[in-house]
Amino acid sequence: MxxxxxxxxxxxxxxxxxxxxxxxxxxxxxxxxxxxxxxxxxxxxxxxxxxxxxxxxxxxxxxxxxxxxxxxxxxxxxxxxxxxxxxxxxxxxxxxxxxxxxxxxxxxxxxxxxxxxxxxxxxxxxxxxxxxxxxxxxxxxxxxxxxxxxxxSSDDSLHKRGYRLSSVEAPINEVLAAGMVLLSGWKADRPLLDPMCGSGTLVIEAGLIATQRAPQLNREHFGFKRWPDFDEALWGQILEAAKQRVRKSPVPILGSDKDFKAMRLTEQNAMAAGLEDTIKVQRKKFEKLEPEVEAGMILMNPPYDERLSEADIGAFYEMIGDQLKQRFTGFDAWIISSSIDGFKRLGLKSTQKIPLFNGALECRFVKYELYAGTRK
CATH class of the missing domain: 3.30.2130.30 (VC0802-like)
Incomplete structure (x- = not known):
């Protein structure tokens, strides 16, 4: 076909x-x-x-x-x-x-x-x-x-994984989140941190990848299951094989947010995804966050300038850049944003840029390698 x-x-x-x-x-x-x-x-x-x-x-x-x-x-x-x-x-x-x-x-x-x-x-x-x-x-x-x-053959969009019980305002699409994890090159070979995790979509998609858990493992309804030629025995074999591949994550996956509600939502959604033993969440402002591991991957979807004034967005992104430089040496950081000025105010030299869309917003997904001193 x-x-x-x-x-x-x-x-x-x-x-x-x-x-x-x-x-x-x-x-x-x-x-x-x-x-x-x-x-x-x-x-x-x-x-x-x-x-x-x-x-x-x-x-x-x-x-x-x-x-x-x-x-x-x-x-x-x-x-x-x-x-x-x-x-x-x-x-x-x-x-x-x-x-x-x-x-x-x-x-x-x-x-x-x-x-x-x-x-x-x-x-x-x-x-x-x-x-x-x-x-x-x-x-x-x-x-x-x-x-x-x-x-x-899908019926409902496949971005609906079934784990999002509730969310903060404007949550990132699950397919986009999974794409960001895969584009970053992360293969559950080092710890992963989202320090502004919101309702947890990025860390949950990373957790599904780390545990080799199929994203639709708990989904009941697909369009093909209502087709006249649906092969129930074949589907049962495929579903069972997917369940057998699930493993324990080999690395820590960490989420953090300054908002208490966001932290609780991440915990609830992670539990709904079957990842309550995989994802660790804490409530802390990013400017006060200390890394729990020596090196790893950071994925961030910080606020854009849609809900912040120009002065606020500049200071906010400067804080992000300072925090990354001062406390996260040895990490790779990937940031998605539609704020061009915000990226400029980070004060970091990027090593990779990928154009993406978050809803209707044209964004850049940008990588920063955080070295001690100069890269040379």
Whole structure:
């Protein structure tokens, strides 16, 4: 099967590497997606194990469309009775990047009309729409005049791991957090610290990686489980194999935050993720934080300037830079932020910069190697 894994902008290389490690063939990075080839078992594993994928799509038809009538006719060329029955429910997600089709919801509506009209003409009845728990979720993507119609094997977005019981304001997306851990090169070979951990997404994603725990291990619902050709025995084998791979983390994973609520949320979410024995959390301001280990990795998602004044953001980032220089010699620090001025005020020389998006915010994910004295 030719499949497509959707992801966030900037994470395509990481997702391609994950797919290669799963045994995928014909891997082709795209824009916010990676195409690949694999069998049914690989599709199941991709949903269960990929950390930087949002959805796994199975294309069933492609073609050129320039008008809504051409879109309607293209969708009607698919024999939808292969994938659902008239008494099943349906949902359609539309994505468009085209001057010909400017409204994704309208694209979804026309696709839905074509599907239900096919059933009405054949049976005299039509399937109902259920946007929350459909029997079949369809994805239609238009780029310029190229249209791809696909079945969504994931249903709910794969960034929903199930461990986020509650969160602080504007938590980082789980897929982005996992991508940051993987982009940093951390492989559970040294201690990891997030000194501004919020509700714990970064340390939890690191904990899942360190313990080799599949991110969807506790998830019950996938789109493919409602497909007519679902292989329950094969899925059971894949799920059991994933459970057998779980191990104890070989290194400490530490979270810290000045806010008591954030500390408690991190503890609760870590417990929901099965990582209560892996992640240690403490309440402390970063400017008073002392490292508990001699060297390791720091991952940080500090506040940007959206909720801080320009003067405050400058002083805040200066404090971060001073703390890193004075107390964290021997560490590598990775910081994500949309604040260009904030990065300048750190007073540190970067060794790597990666463009990423945190929601709609264009950010930089920047590495600093913290040496004693000069690097030379």
């Amino acid at each position: 030719r499949l497509i894994a959707k992801t966030l902008a900037g994470l395509e290389p990481v997702l391609a590497q994950e797919l290669e490690e799963l045994g995928a063939q014909g891997i082709e990075p795209l824009n916010r997606a990676v195409a690949f080839e694999g069998d049914k078992a690989l599709m199941y594993r991709a949903n269960l194990e990929l950390r930087t994928a949002l959805r796994i799509l199975l294309p069933v038809h492609q073609g050129k469309v320039r008008t809504e009538d051409e879109l309607y006719r293209l969708v009607r060329k698919v024999d939808w009775s292969r994938y659902m029955k008239v008494n099943d429910t349906l949902a359609v997600d539309g994505v468009t990047n085209s001057r010909l089709f400017t409204h994704s919801k309208y694209v979804a509506l026309k696709t839905k009309d074509a599907i239900v009209d096919q059933f009405r003409e054949a049976t005299g009845r039509r399937p109902n729409v259920n946007v929350y728990a459909p029997r079949l979720r369809v994805n239609v993507h238009i780029f310029n005049d190229e249209c791809t119609i696909a079945l969504d």
